[in-house]
Amino acid sequence: MTTPPQHDRPAGAVDGAEAVYAGLEREARVDRVAPLADAAAERPLTDAERADAVRVAETFLRSPEVTVGGFAKMLGVAPGTLRAVLAGRYRGDVDGILRRVRPTVNAWFRAKGAPERGGFVRGAVARKISTALRYVTARGGMGILYGASGIGKSFTLRSLVTIDYPTALYLEVSDDSRTTKNLYKSLAGKLRVRGVPTTASRAVLFSLLVERLSESRRMLVIDEADGLDLAAFNGLRQLHDQTGSPVVLAGRPNLERRIEATRRRDEIGASVAGRLILRMHLGETTEGSDGGPGEWICSVGEMAMMLKRYRVLFEAEAIRWLCSLAHLTAIRGAMEEGGLRLALNVAELAATAAGDRAVTVTLCRAALQLLRGAEGAAQLGDELRRTVRRAPGMAAVG
Numbered sequence: 001m002t003t004p005p006q007h008d009r010p011a012g013a014v015d016g017a018e019a020v021y022a023g024l025e026r027e028a029r030v031d032r033v034a035p036l037a038d039a040a041a042e043r044p045l046t047d048a049e050r051a052d053a054v055r056v057a058e059t060f061l062r063s064p065e066v067t068v069g070g071f072a073k074m075l076g077v078a079p080g081t082l083r084a085v086l087a088g089r090y091r092g093d094v095d096g097i098l099r100r101v102r103p104t105v106n107a108w109f110r111a112k113g114a115p116e117r118g119g120f121v122r123g124a125v126a127r128k129i130s131t132a133l134r135y136v137t138a139r140g141g142m143g144i145l146y147g148a149s150g151i152g153k154s155f156t157l158r159s160l161v162t163i164d165y166p167t168a169l170y171l172e173v174s175d176d177s178r179t180t181k182n183l184y185k186s187l188a189g190k191l192r193v194r195g196v197p198t199t200a201s202r203a204v205l206f207s208l209l210v211e212r213l214s215e216s217r218r219m220l221v222i223d224e225a226d227g228l229d230l231a232a233f234n235g236l237r238q239l240h241d242q243t244g245s246p247v248v249l250a251g252r253p254n255l256e257r258r259i260e261a262t263r264r265r266d267e268i269g270a271s272v273a274g275r276l277i278l279r280m281h282l283g284e285t286t287e288g289s290d291g292g293p294g295e296w297i298c299s300v301g302e303m304a305m306m307l308k309r310y311r312v313l314f315e316a317e318a319i320r321w322l323c324s325l326a327h328l329t330a331i332r333g334a335m336e337e338g339g340l341r342l343a344l345n346v347a348e349l350a351a352t353a354a355g356d357r358a359v360t361v362t363l364c365r366a367a368l369q370l371l372r373g374a375e376g377a378a379q380l381g382d383e384l385r386r387t388v389r390r391a392p393g394m395a396a397v398g
Contacts, residue, residue, distance in 0.1 A: 045095045053098035054086055060105050065134065065164050074104045121305045123298035125282055125340075126156045129250075132280045133160060136246045137219055142237070142275045144225070144259060145250040147282030150341035151297060153250055154223050161221055168219040173227045180235035183228065184209060187220070187239075206238070213243035226251035226258055233262050233272045240275065253281075297326045297339055306344065310351040313358040321361045322347055325368070345371060 045053070060066055072082040077097055084090035085097050122130070129145060136143040147153055154172065161170045169190045171177065177186040184205035188196055191212050196205070213220075222228075222236065233249075240247045249255065256279060262272040298306070300316075303323040307314050314322075326343035349367035350359045 045098060050095070050098055053101040056105055057082075057086055057098075057101045060108075065137070067167060070167055071104075074108065075100050121298065121302045123152070123302045125152050125297060126160070128280060128282055129153070129156050130160055130164070132278055133165065133219075133221075133248060136248050136278055137165070139277055140217070140244055140246050141277035142240055142247045142272075143249070143278030143280070144255055144276060145248065145280045145282060146226075146253050146255040148339065149252060151282060151339040152341070153282065157221055157223055157250055165219060165221075167216070168221055170221045170223065173222060173224040178227055178232065179229050180232045181205065183232050183235060202235075206235075209239060210242045213239065213245045217243060217245045219246040219248065221248045221250070223250050225249035226255040228258075230258065230262055233259060237272045237275055256281075298323060303343075307347055310348060312351045312354055312356075314347070314351075315358050315360050318350075318359050318361050318364050321364055325364075342371070 057071070061068060061071060068082060069079045072079040075082065075097060077085075081090060081092070081097070085094055090097075125147070132143055132145055145153065158170060161168045169187060171183075171186055171190060173183075177183050181202040184202060185196075185200075187209055188205055191209070193208050193212060196208065200208075220236070220239070225233075236247055236249070239245065249259075259273050259276070263274075300320050300323045303326070304314070304319050307319065307322070322343045325346065326340045346364055346367045347359070349370065350363040353363055353367065354360075
């Protein structure tokens with residue numbers, strides 16, 4: 001029997017991480033294997049059933065998104081107990097724990113692939129961000145994600161951290177966390193470090209964070225990072241160097257320029273830019289080479305899923321129109337309130353006006369005019385009429 005990883009952190013560099021557990025995911029989606037917990041729970045497991053449960057657990061733990069501690073928590077046992085079970089050294093109720101493995105893994109994959117009603121939908125931007133998080137976690141490095149406001153960066157990051165990386169620390173930069181010291185204070189609060197004096201120096205806070213993060217190597221996800229002071233970037237670089245914790249910085253397009261500025265400031269110390277293993281521009285492939293729509297912010301089917309939150313019927317053409325609006329405003333970059341956010345604000349206003357009627361394209365156009373003014377709506381009108389015919393995934397709501 002293979003000994004499981006002896007650490008409570010995502011596995012190291014894994015090539016083709018998704019392929020490692022793709023078979024488990026397929027089984028979970030079609031429920032090919034009946035959960036042992038629901039069948040003959042009183043009888044002892046056979047050797048073949050025990051071996052299968054161990055295989056499933058060990059394969060699942062190879063994913064860079066799963067930790068020993070996280071999986072043990074799902075099963076309701078301590079990490080040490082799970083390690084002992086998989087290594088064949090546990091003297092307690094081994095069968096009771098192994099019975100829960102397959103149902104737990106199945107439930108994890110189903111929850112990952114099936115968003116809640118009207119909730120998080122894994123559209124194009126979400127898929128890019130998910131790929132970036134997997135890569136940075138597997139490599140244990142630093143990476144940046146940047147794109148225009150309104151394409152769903154923050155909502156996607158919060159959702160992915162909650163669903164896929166529950167042990168990660170997510171922090172949205174505000175006026176209270178722009179400087180290095182205040183950033184450290186905010187991270188200490190996220191880690192629930194107790195007994196930190198309000199007058200603690202930056203050096204003391206750094207030592208506390210290094211002690212905590214060195215044990216767990218939890219990923220740090222810093223949103224709105226373009227608002228950080230330049231010195232604070234170096235503070236994050238130092239944390240990464242000392243602890244090995246993966247760090248992901250997300251923000252608007254000027255984030256990359258601010259990171260590059262650390263190369264030219266002697267007082268910053270080592271260049272943060274030189275540490276980056278990933279720079280992902282979330283909008284760079286959105287417009288096609290012919291000037292028309294390339295990769296869309298979301299498909300029509302994904303837009304339909306997001307619109308369920310409003311609990312009214314949207315006509316198919318209205319969904320297609322909203323999908324095109326989200327895409328066009330994102331690639332043109334002409335609006336601070338861009339892309340997905342604008343489309344959903346239009347949808348909410350149109351749904352409110354519709355009452356118990358279906359939301360039509362006419363209502364959506366009127367809502368856009370109220371939000372952006374007649375001139376702003378007219379500027380988009382011609383392009384929307386051309387682009388709406390190309391919206392992908394219409395069959396999903398037909």
